[in-house]
Amino acid sequence: MSFYKPKFRHPQLPSNALGFTRAEYEGALSTLCAGCGHDSISAAVVQACWELDLEPHRIAKVSGIGCSSKSPTYFLNKSHGFNSVHGRMPSVATGAYVANHELTYIGVSGDGDSASIGMGQFAHVVRRNMNMLYMVENNGCYGLTKGQDSATADEGSRSKAGAINPFENIDLVGVALEIGATFVARSFSGDKEQLVPLIKAAIAHRGFALLDVISPCVTFNNHHGSTKSYDYTREHVQTGNIVDFVPSRSEITAHYGEGQNHSLNLHDGSVLNLSKTAPDHDPQDRRQAINALADSRDAGQILTGLIYIDTGEPDFHSMMKINDKPLNSLSQDQLCPGNEALQKINQKLR
Amino acid sequence: MRPTDIKNPEYFHKVVDCQYACPAHTPVPEYIRLIARRRFTEAYLVNWESNVFPGVLGRTCDRPCEPACRRGRLEQEPVAICRLKRVAADNKGDITTYLPDIPADKNGKRIALIGAGPASLTVARDLMPLGYSIDLYDENPKAGGFMRSQIPSFRLPETVLDEEVGYVLDMGVNQFFQQRVDSMKAILQQPYDAVFVGTGAPRGRDLDLPGRQEADANVHIGINWLFNVAFEHTSSIGKNVIVLGGGNTAMDCCRTARRLGGENVCVTVRSTYDDMKASPWEKEDAQREDIPFYPDHTPLSFVCENGKLVGMTFDRVKSVYDDDGKRRLESTGEEPVFIAADDVIVAVGQEVAFPWIEADAGIDFDDWGQPVVDKVSFQSSHEKVFFGGDAAFGPENIITAVAHGHQAAISLDLFLSGKDVVNTRPAPNVSMVSTKMGIHEWSYDSTVTHDQRFSVPHLETSVALSDRKAEVELGFDTDIGFHEAERCLNCDVQTVFIEGKCIECDSCVDICPTNCITFTTNGDESDLRGRLSAPADDLDQDLYVSDTLPTERVMVKDENVCLHCGLCAERCPTAAWDMQQYTYQVTKPSQVINIDASGIGFHSVSNVP
Ligand SMILES: Cc1cc2nc3c(=O)[nH]c(=O)nc-3n(C[C@H](O)[C@H](O)[C@H](O)COP(=O)(O)OP(=O)(O)OC[C@H]3O[C@@H](n4cnc5c(N)ncnc54)[C@H](O)[C@@H]3O)c2cc1C
Ligand SMILES: Cc1ncc(C[n+]2csc(CCOP(=O)(O)OP(=O)(O)O)c2C)c(N)n1
Ligand code: SF4
Ligand code: SF4
Ligand code: SF4
Ligand SMILES: [Mg+2]
Numbered sequence: 022m023s024f025y026k027p028k029f030r031h032p033q034l035p036s037n038a039l040g041f042t043r044a045e046y047e048g049a050l051s052t053l054c055a056g057c058g059h060d061s062i063s064a065a066v067v068q069a070c071w072e073l074d075l076e077p078h079r080i081a082k083v084s085g086i087g088c089s090s091k092s093p094t095y096f097l098n099k100s101h102g103f104n105s106v107h108g109r110m111p112s113v114a115t116g117a118y119v120a121n122h123e124l125t126y127i128g129v130s131g132d133g134d135s136a137s138i139g140m141g142q143f144a145h146v147v148r149r150n151m152n153m154l155y156m157v158e159n160n161g162c163y164g165l166t167k168g169q170d171s172a173t174a175d176e177g178s179r180s181k182a183g184a185i186n187p188f189e190n191i192d193l194v195g196v197a198l199e200i201g202a203t204f205v206a207r208s209f210s211g212d213k214e215q216l217v218p219l220i221k222a223a224i225a226h227r228g229f230a231l232l233d234v235i236s237p238c239v240t241f242n243n244h245h246g247s248t249k250s251y252d253y254t255r256e257h258v259q260t261g262n263i264v265d266f267v268p269s270r271s272e273i274t275a276h277y278g279e280g281q282n283h284s285l286n287l288h289d290g291s292v293l294n295l296s297k298t299a300p301d302h303d304p305q306d307r308r309q310a311i312n313a314l315a316d317s318r319d320a321g322q323i324l325t326g327l328i329y330i331d332t333g334e335p336d337f338h339s340m341m342k343i344n345d346k347p348l349n350s351l352s353q354d355q356l357c358p359g360n361e362a363l364q365k366i367n368q369k370l371r
Numbered sequence: 372m373r374p375t376d377i378k379n380p381e382y383f384h385k386v387v388d389c390q391y392a393c394p395a396h397t398p399v400p401e402y403i404r405l406i407a408r409r410r411f412t413e414a415y416l417v418n419w420e421s422n423v424f425p426g427v428l429g430r431t432c433d434r435p436c437e438p439a440c441r442r443g444r445l446e447q448e449p450v451a452i453c454r455l456k457r458v459a460a461d462n463k464g465d466i467t468t469y470l471p472d473i474p475a476d477k478n479g480k481r482i483a484l485i486g487a488g489p490a491s492l493t494v495a496r497d498l499m500p501l502g503y504s505i506d507l508y509d510e511n512p513k514a515g516g517f518m519r520s521q522i523p524s525f526r527l528p529e530t531v532l533d534e535e536v537g538y539v540l541d542m543g544v545n546q547f548f549q550q551r552v553d554s555m556k557a558i559l560q561q562p563y564d565a566v567f568v569g570t571g572a573p574r575g576r577d578l579d580l581p582g583r584q585e586a587d588a589n590v591h592i593g594i595n596w597l598f599n600v601a602f603e604h605t606s607s608i609g610k611n612v613i614v615l616g617g618g619n620t621a622m623d624c625c626r627t628a629r630r631l632g633g634e635n636v637c638v639t640v641r642s643t644y645d646d647m648k649a650s651p652w653e654k655e656d657a658q659r660e661d662i663p664f665y666p667d668h669t670p671l672s673f674v675c676e677n678g679k680l681v682g683m684t685f686d687r688v689k690s691v692y693d694d695d696g697k698r699r700l701e702s703t704g705e706e707p708v709f710i711a712a713d714d715v716i717v718a719v720g721q722e723v724a725f726p727w728i729e730a731d732a733g734i735d736f737d738d739w740g741q742p743v744v745d746k747v748s749f750q751s752s753h754e755k756v757f758f759g760g761d762a763a764f765g766p767e768n769i770i771t772a773v774a775h776g777h778q779a780a781i782s783l784d785l786f787l788s789g790k791d792v793v794n795t796r797p798a799p800n801v802s803m804v805s806t807k808m809g810i811h812e813w814s815y816d817s818t819v820t821h822d823q824r825f826s827v828p829h830l831e832t833s834v835a836l837s838d839r840k841a842e843v844e845l846g847f848d849t850d851i852g853f854h855e856a857e858r859c860l861n862c863d864v865q866t867v868f869i870e871g872k873c874i875e876c877d878s879c880v881d882i883c884p885t886n887c888i889t890f891t892t893n894g895d896e897s898d899l900r901g902r903l904s905a906p907a908d909d910l911d912q913d914l915y916v917s918d919t920l921p922t923e924r925v926m927v928k929d930e931n932v933c934l935h936c937g938l939c940a941e942r943c944p945t946a947a948w949d950m951q952q953y954t955y956q957v958t959k960p961s962q963v964i965n966i967d968a969s970g971i972g973f974h975s976v977s978n979v980p
Contacts (some may be wrong), residue, residue, distance in 0.1 A: 022811040022812060023817060023818065023936065023937065023938055023941055024818075025812070025818075026882070026934055026938065027818075027819035027884045027934050028821055028884075028885050029445045029819065029820070029821075029884055029885060029932075029934055030884060030885060031444070031885045031886045031905040031906070031932055032444060032445065032932065033905065033906040033908070034905060035906075036885070050882075050940075051882070053879060054944065055941065055943055055944045055947070056874070056878045056942070056943065056944025057878070058876070059946075060878055060881050060942070061876065061877045061878070061881055063879070063881070064880070066879035085519045118480075136439075168888060183595070210877075211875065211877060213877070238874070238875065239944045251874050251875070251876060252874075253426070255921075255922065298375045
C-alpha cells in the first residue's frame with residue numbers, strides 16, 4: 022500500500038511560462054476509491070492551471086463536504102484552501118472573494134453538496150455572478166456516505182441496492198441557465214480533451230462559471246442500471262460546442278473542419294474558439310441554450326460542452342463596488358479608521 | 372503499432388535494464404531484494420548461479436549494469452549494484468550445502484580446458500555437475516587467470532579469489548598447473564572429446580620509439596610487470612615513474628607503483644582526460660593516491676644518459692574529431708615536454724597470441740590473428756575446439772568471460788550429446804508471478820525511497836600506500852547496504868495490462884508519477900511517441916501497446932522511467948494492471964541452483980541426465 026507518491030517525475034517534463042512543470046500543481050496522494058472520476062477531474066485542474074501559467078499561490082480552492090469536496094487536497098497543494106461545511110462553500114467563497122478578489126477562485130462541490138443541502142446557497146451564488154469557477158463533480162449519489170441517491174440522480178435510475186429512483190432530478194445546468202449564470206458548461210471526467218479547455222475557459226471567464234462534470238462513483242454508482250456510470254455516460258454523451266481555449270499571448274492556430282466556427286474574446290484577452298457540432302445552437306443565446314438542453318434531454322442524451330456564455334454582464338465585484346485592493350493590503354488605519362469615522366457613518370444613518 | 376507480445380521472453384527482459392545489460396544476465400533486482408531482507412546467502416547464490424565469482428565481481432566488475440540502471444535516468448546516480456553484490460559476498464553464511472552434487476560416476480566424456488581464467492572456470496562449474504571429466508591446464512601455479520596475475524590485491528584480496536576459485540576446483544577438476552600447453556595438435560591427439568580454449572589475451576603491446584632498446588632495463592610492459600608483482604618476482608620500482616596509457620591496466624600499474632616505492636608517479640595519455648578508457652571510478656581512485664594525469668601527451672622518445680633511462684619526451688597534441696566522431700590527434704606545435712623517470716611502464720593495450728596453435732591444427736584465424744569463432748556457439752572451425760573469454764574476440768572483462776563460459780558450456784554439452792550447437796540451444800527459463808497479496812498489498816516493497824547513492828568508505832590513503840595488499844575499498848556495512856538496496860526500483864516487477872478489464876477511467880494515467888501511461892488513438896511508433904503524456908524520445912526504451920479498447924483507443928506505456936511503484940495498479944478499480952514478478956534465468960547446461968520466483972526457498976538441483 023502506498024502512502025505517498027514518489028517525488029520522481031519525468032526528467033523531460035515541459036515547463037510553462039513561469040518555469041514550472043506540472044509537478045508544481047499537484048497535491049497529496051488521493052485517498053478516494055481507485056477509479057473515482059473525481060481524481061480525473063483533479064488531474065484536469067492540474068493540467069489546466071499549468072497550461073494557464075497560473076501562480077499556485079494566487080489560487081484559492083474552496084469546497085464543501087463529500088468525496089468531491091475532499092478532492093482539492095489532491096491538487097494544487099501550494100494554493101490556499103478552505104474545506105468548509107456541507108453545502109456552505111458559496112458563503113465561504115463569497116467571504117474570501119470580498120476580502121481578496123484578485124485570487125483565482127476554484128470551487129469544488131458535489132451533487133449532494135450543491136443540489137441537496139446546498140441548493141439555497143448555490144442559487145444565490147449563481148445569481149450574484151461572482152467571479153469563480155464552480156465545479157460540481159456529479160456522480161448522482163452521496164459517495165462519502167455510501168451511495169444514497171442524490172437530487173441529480175435521474176428518475177428511473179437504479180441504485181446499487183436495486184431500488185429505482187422515483188423522483189424527478191435536478192439538472193444544475195438548467196437551474197443555472199434559468200437564474201442568470203454567465204458561463205454554463207457540462208463535461209465528463211473521462212474526457213480530458215474536452216474537460217481541460219473548459220476548465221481553462223471557465224477560469225478565464227469573468228463572472229460565475231458553472232461546470233457540471235459527470236464523474237462516476239466507481240464504488241456505489243457504476244453498475245448496470247445507473248445513469249451516471251462510465252458506460253452509460255459514454256453511450257449517451259452528446260457533444261455540443263467544442264471549445265478550444267487560446268490564451269492571450271499565443272497565436273490562433275486551431276483549424277476546424279466540420280461544423281460552424283465561432284470566436285469569442287474573453288476579458289483577459291484570451292480567445293475561445295468554438296466549433297459547433299449542433300449547428301442550430303448559438304451559445305450566446307440563452308433561449309437557444311435552454312432549448313438545446315431540453316432537446317437533448319428528450320432524446321435521452323447528455324449534452325456536454327459549452328452550453329451558454331455571456332461575456333457582457335457585470336460581475337459581483339463591480340455590481341457591489343467592492344474595494345479594489347485586497348483587505349490584506351490595507352493598513353490598520355484604513356481597515357479600522359477609528360471612532361470618529363464610525364460616528365460619521367452612524368450620523369448618515371440617523 | 373501492433374499490440375506488444377509480452378509472451379516474448381525478451382520483452383520484459385529488456386525492461387530490467389541492469390539484468391539486460393549484464394553479459395551474464397544476473398537477476399539483479401532479485402538479489403538486491405534478498406540483501407534488503409538480510410538473506411545474504413541466498414543473494415550470493417543467485418549471483419553465483421549467474422556469474423560464478425560474486426565476491427570477485429562485487430569488487431572488480433566493469434559493471435555495465437550501472438550505466439544502464441533506470442535510476443540513473445531519474446536522478447544523478449544509478450544503484451550501486453556492484454557494491455551490493457559485495458555486501459552479499461561479505462555477509463553470506465556457509466554455502467557449501469547448496470552447491471550442486473557432483474556425480475561419482477562420470478559420464479565418460481573428457482574435456483580439456485586450456486587456461487584457468489574465469490572463462491574456463493565457468494565451463495568447469497557448469498559441466499562438472501553433469502558428470503564430465505575435466506582437465507584444466509594453466510602455465511601458472513594457481514588458477515584464476517588475470518584475476519590473479521593482473522588485478523592487484525589492493526582491489527581484490529587473494530582470499531576472496533581463492534575461495535571462489537576453490538568452489539569450482541573442489542568439484543573435482545583435474546588440475547594441470549604450471550603446465551604451459553605448447554601444442555594444440557598434441558592436445559588433440561590425447562583422448563579428449565572436446566577442447567575449450569580460455570587462454571585470454573596475454574600479450575602486452577610495446578612502444579617502438581627511439582631509445583627503447585637502450586632504456587630496456589627500465590622499461591616494463593604493464594601486464595608483465597603486474598604479473599611479476601603478483602607472483603612476487605618484483606618488489607620495488609624507481610622513485611620517478613611514468614605510466615603510459617589511459618586504460619584500467621594503466622590505473623593498476625600506477626597505483627601499484629605507488630606502493631612499491633614510486634614517489635612521483637604520473638600517467639600520460641594521448642587522448643583527452645574524458646576520452647581515457649579507464650572507468651571513472653578507477654581514475655578517481657588513482658587521483659586520490661596523488662597520481663597526476665597528463666592527457667594530450669603523445670610519447671616521442673625514451674631519453675637515456677650513460678645508457679640508462681632518465682626520462683621521456685612528449686609531443687603535446689589536441690584531439691580533433693571528424694564528422695563521424697572519429698578522433699585524430701594533431702600536434703599543437705609546442706616544444707616537446709620532458710618528464711624525468713627512473714622507470715617507465717607501458718600500458719597501451721594487449722592482444723591475443725596463439726603461438727602454440729599450429730597452422731595445420733584445423734583452426735582458422737582471420738587477418739588480425741583472431742580465431743574464427745561462432746558468436747552464438749563459440750565453436751571454432753575445428754568442431755571439437757571451442758573458444759571463450761578474451762581469447763575468443765579480444766580483451767573484455769571478467770563478466771564477459773563468464774558469459775562466454777556459460778554459452779560455451781551449453782555448446783560443449785550439446786556437441787557431446789550429438790546435438791546441433793546452434794539450433795538446439797535451450798530457451799531462457801522464465802516465469803511471471805503476480806505479486807498481489809491483497810487489495811493494494813504487494814509481495815515486494817513497492818515504496819520508492821529518495822536516498823541518493825551512498826559512497827563506499829575507503830582505507831586511509833597513507834595506510835593503503837604502505838601495504839600493497841591492503842584492500843582500499845572497505846565495502847558497505849549491512850546497514851548502508853540495506854539503504855542502498857532500497858534504492859532499487861524493482862524493475863523486474865512488471866506492469867502487466869489486462870485489456871479486457873479496463874474501463875478507461877484514466878486513474879492510472881492520472882496517478883503515474885512519471886507520466887508513463889497514455890490512452891490515445893493508435894499510430895505508428897514515431898507518431899505515437901510524439902503524442903504521449905510525456906516526451907518519449909529514448910528509442911532504446913520500448914513502448915508497451917495494448918489491443919484496441921472499446922473507445923477505439925489503445926493503452927500506450929513508455930517503459931523508460933517507470934518507477935515500478937505499483938500506483939497504477941493500486942489506483943485501478945478493476946485490477947486491469949497487475950504487478951507481476953518476471954524471472955529470467957539464462958539456462959545453464961545443468962541447473963545448478965534453482966531460483967524460485969518469490970526469492971524464497973533455494974535448493975540445489977543436480978540434473979544428471
Ligand atoms: C591489469 C588488468 C586489470 C584488469 N582489471 C579488471 C577488472 O577490474 N575487472 C574486470 O572485469 N576485468 C579486468 N581485467 C580484464 C580481465 O582480467 C580479463 O578480461 C579476464 O580475466 C579474461 O578472462 P579469460 O578467462 O578469458 O582469461 P584470463 O583471465 O586471461 O586467463 C587466461 C589464463 O590462461 C593462461 N594461459 C595462456 N596461454 C596458455 C597456454 N598456452 N598454456 C597454459 N596456460 C595458458 C594464462 O596464463 C592465464 O592464466 C583486467 C585486465 C588487466 C590486464
Ligand atoms: C450538515 C451535514 N449533513 C450531512 C452530512 C453527511 N454527508 C457527508 S457527505 C454527504 C453527501 C455528499 O455528497 P456529494 O456532495 O454528492 O459528494 P460525493 O461524496 O458524492 O462526491 C452527506 C450527506 C454532513 N457531513 N454534514
Ligand atoms: S465512494 Fe465513490 S465518490 Fe467517493 S471516492 Fe469512492 S468512488 Fe469516488
Ligand atoms: S508502476 Fe505504474 S504508476 Fe508507477 S511509475 Fe510505473 S506505470 Fe507509473
Ligand atoms: S485505472 Fe484501470 S480501468 Fe482505469 S484506465 Fe487505468 S487500467 Fe483502465
Ligand atoms: Mg455525489
